[in-house]
Amino acid sequence: MIIYPAMDLKDGKCVRLYQGEFSSSQVVADDPVSTALKFKEAGSEYIHMVDLDGALKGNVKNLEIITMVIERVKLPIQLGGGIRDINTIEALIKAGISRVILGTAALNNPDLVKEAVKKFGDKIAVGIDARDGFVAIEGWVKLSKVNYIDFGKKMEEIGVKTIIFTDISKDGTLTGPNFEATGLLNESVSCDIIASGGIKDIEDIKILTSMNLHGAITGKAIYSKTISLEEAIKVGRGV
Incomplete structure (x- = not known):
């Protein structure tokens, strides 16, 4: 299982x-x-980034830093x-x-x-952010009436290979x-599932690893030092 250290940019x-409350943001x-260099030193092979300003405004805001x-x-x-559009997707992929x-x-x-998906294949992932089983949108501000499993199956049908579930x-x-x-969700679709949200310690990583998930995202636990990123990466790799 790949451990994705998280960086949320605001x-x-x-x-x-x-x-998900923007008013609760702490630097x-x-x-x-x-x-990001510290993540690399710890052995990370992939980084998860979210442009929070972009999520609220509907267009990428922190591209220079990214x-x-x-x-x-x-x-x-x-x-x-x-x-939110194909031109932005293309520009981001061109940017690396x-x-x-x-x-x-x-x-x-x-x-x-x-x-x-047709144009960029497995370079496209879908984030399913849910509350009480329903998909949230627009920076998690609004809740839809769409069940998260139904939505996952729809994305699978389209050809999405990776789903990040929060x-x-x-x-x-x-x-x-x-x-x-x-x-x-992992049992319901054939997509690679990346778990996100709430990871607190190495025991959580051990449980997620045993669930045959593709990956797990951890952010606050790293910054709060309740988890060692180095150790989490080793557990994920089965070392």
């Missing part, structure tokens, strides 16, 4: 939210480049947040993003996902992931 800095690191991280750190990066995550756009505009009620809480909901 106003050019790394922040963490609590249950956890001023310099995204040095933070590009700097790509150039300096030289690790693959998956990016989500405010990516390894995997583009579609969230709100995937729900509101499935034709965009079809076009993107239980919003767990995100940034350090209370453990929603193992049940994550496991159910």
